Amino acid sequence: MSRDASVPAREDFAGVVARLAAAQKRRAPGSPAYSIYVNRPVGRRFAAAAYLAGLTPNAVTAISAAFTFAAIAVIALVPPTPLVGVGIGLLLMTGYALDAADGQLARLRGGGSPAGEWLDHVVDAAKLSTLHLAVLVGWFRFVDLPSPALLLVPLGFAIVAAVLFFAMILNDFLRRRDGGTRARTEGGGIRSLLVLPTDYGVLCIAFLAFGAPIVFVPLYGLLFAANAAYAVLALPKWFREMTRIAP
Template identity: 50%
Template sequence: MRFGDAWNSLRRAQKGKRGVSLYSRWVNRPLGRVFAAAAAAAGIGPNAVTAVSALATVAGLVVIAAVPVTIASGVGAAALLVVGFALDAADGQVARLTGASSRAGEWLDHVVDAGKMVGVHAAVLIGFTGSGRSGGPWLLLPLGYALVAVVLFVGLTLYSLLAPPSGPTPPPSTLRAVLLLPADYGILAVAFVLWGVPDLFIGVYAALLLATTGITALLARKWFRSLAGGSPASA
């Protein structure tokens, strides 16, 4: 399969935009589409793309946790995390394009995602300690963020499995896509460009945590009421 053919096929076979933040809609999915087309043209399967995504993410986390805090290390970590996230979007696109979807591949993708949700905040915790911020309040931020991220990830994953059949899908809301931005992993990944300016990064990190906590609470309430009442709710 040629790159151009794969690209055109993927453009016509994208997931719906409902419940997706603007970052994932305008940045992550298009970038993932480039990687997916390249992988398909090179004969690389979806599980291999998932593995490369995990490697890119781990490399970014190592930079955060083990490399001295500088502007360059922050930009490098952000780039690796952004690429890892885009490759995470690419593996599913490769699977759909090549007909190589499998339960094992979906399981692997979710396991890598779960590790990423915890690993990024563990890296921040280690990075804080290494840069001299080992006092109480600094430790609570990544610990709290990890908890919220896991609850959001598990809640969304289980709701997708347990939700009743849905009717016609409403059109996507731009306002909703904007409001979901703080909970998008891609926004957190981009925020690491500020890692080399610790005070500014901590302020942004804390703001994202606060916003994500609110979004998680609202979504959890909506999902619970949907499952309790047997009516579908958009994620």
């Protein structure tokens, strides 16, 4: 029996992925390499699966949050072992890929909503702070650190992550209000590699080693130092950009 031509054919997974790739928003110049070349393509496939399953972008945001906050709870509550560390890393990486999927799904469905964007940003803000505070709790409870002063590292990381996230969100808001005429144009492939230590995806990968403190503690400290240095350089630059935006 032939199919009724008036009934649209159901898209397959590959077709949806192709449509998502065509509708992909332009990447910001110099964006971190992992987020662009790994996380976004993986998120595209999650978005295609969610689209075929009939999920909404807000539902995908909620699923992303479930993976991420499950990992954060394990960091704070479960003694670290190599297997636990791998589980934490995989949960965080999956949550991050799903975080990339909700916006792509919204564009595929015709555009997002202010409520959806608000929810996405609030979840991101919560995870960035609580992730590092969970490290502080986990280290205090389970890890024999060389010095108690190292407990200040996750505390400092939480502050740096929150400030950078808020600054970047505010940058986007003020640039859009200005008509987008002063958006960033500098940077490219090399810059994408240079800023890899500031990529949240790289932090997620680092948590694969959480169960081996002899590896994770110095690695986490290096990522904190890189993010703090980036903040010291980026925040004055962004402020100068804002002074050029008309009031």
